[in-house]
Amino acid sequence: MSVPFDGFPLKRRADGEYGEDVEARASAWMTRAKQGDEAAFDALTQALRERALRLAQGWVGSREDALELAQEAFLKTYRARDTFRDGEPFLPWFHRILRNTCYSFLRGKKRLTPRSLSAHEEGESDWDIVDDTHAEPGAALEQSERAQVFWTAFKRLSARDREILALRHFEELAYADIARALEIPEGTVMSRLFHARARLRRALEGKLDLDGGTA
Amino acid sequence: MSPPAPSRDELLAMAFVDDELAPEARAEFEQRLAREPALRREVSALKDLELLAREAAPKELVEHEWAALAREPAQRAALGLGATLLVVGVLALATYGVYFLIEAPLPPLLRWPLVTVLLGGAFLFGAVLRARLRTLPHDPYRHVRR
Numbered sequence: 001m002s003v004p005f006d007g008f009p010l011k012r013r014a015d016g017e018y019g020e021d022v023e024a025r026a027s028a029w030m031t032r033a034k035q036g037d038e039a040a041f042d043a044l045t046q047a048l049r050e051r052a053l054r055l056a057q058g059w060v061g062s063r064e065d066a067l068e069l070a071q072e073a074f075l076k077t078y079r080a081r082d083t084f085r086d087g088e089p090f091l092p093w094f095h096r097i098l099r100n101t102c103y104s105f106l107r108g109k110k111r112l113t114p115r116s117l118s119a120h121e122e123g124e125s126d127w128d129i130v131d132d133t134h135a136e137p138g139a140a141l142e143q144s145e146r147a148q149v150f151w152t153a154f155k156r157l158s159a160r161d162r163e164i165l166a167l168r169h170f171e172e173l174a175y176a177d178i179a180r181a182l183e184i185p186e187g188t189v190m191s192r193l194f195h196a197r198a199r200l201r202r203a204l205e206g207k208l209d210l211d212g213g214t215a
Numbered sequence: 216m217s218p219p220a221p222s223r224d225e226l227l228a229m230a231f232v233d234d235e236l237a238p239e240a241r242a243e244f245e246q247r248l249a250r251e252p253a254l255r256r257e258v259s260a261l262k263d264l265e266l267l268a269r270e271a272a273p274k275e276l277v278e279h280e281w282a283a284l285a286r287e288p289a290q291r292a293a294l295g296l297g298a299t300l301l302v303v304g305v306l307a308l309a310t311y312g313v314y315f316l317i318e319a320p321l322p323p324l325l326r327w328p329l330v331t332v333l334l335g336g337a338f339l340f341g342a343v344l345r346a347r348l349r350t351l352p353h354d355p356y357r358h359v360r361r
Contacts, residue, residue: 008226010230053273053276169268191221208267
């Protein structure tokens, strides 16, 4: 089955790693955790911690900070378990908690500033993240030169661009799964992703050959 | 000022690279790719970006720990010392084995089967090693690290 988008049909996937099946399992674990089942919450944490870590790292840069923030987000989720409504999809709810946790951290470090509305295509508020140059001690040792160029360009993007690029490129989520996580239509996912990639390509211009030639 | 909206072709190229096109749309797009160089360039640029992002993606927890372990002096020393002791021990045992086969008062019915087994093992090991060395440059997974 396929759905049309702007005149061309998009693929409908069977449940993948982050498909509706994962959403259903995560929601079921959370419902059980709300009823006092700690093992269910452990299972939920195990299933989502890699995803939370990579998303947090996309926002804050430092792996060490991302580890703490992902853990903090799970702790907040557990503390707020009574407010989780039965039947509500878990992943978008958790995504909001993780994003707010990361933004609070960045605000505390004075690394988050509002971005002009006119700079974006949808008129929604967005944030610039000011990165510390010393944010990743030791990380350079693990990264290739190309990866370092990527991260330098990535950190020049707004919080919203980083978010959708991280969901697509680090988490390898399908458009439908990104739409579910961000609670936006698939068409908006495509539009945001297109503009975020365009800005990333511009930020990489002159540093790496990404114009369709050989990199 | 808002950035210009993407064209239909730009969105198609993006959905193609992201493997999001339905089969019929994908087939149609592939036909266009064969005859439109501009479209091929856009697809190629998006694929380059995809590869770069994959290369730069944050490491998974377990990979991070493996990398951290590999950098620890104690771990490196333990691995180096262990490998050295193992090689020395195997060489010493092999030397003693050869000496034992030559000098020990073994009945011929035991000595020659032992020699045959050892020679067979040595030939097999040599053949596998030779095959591996010859095919290594063509192995698509040789640069894959955990």
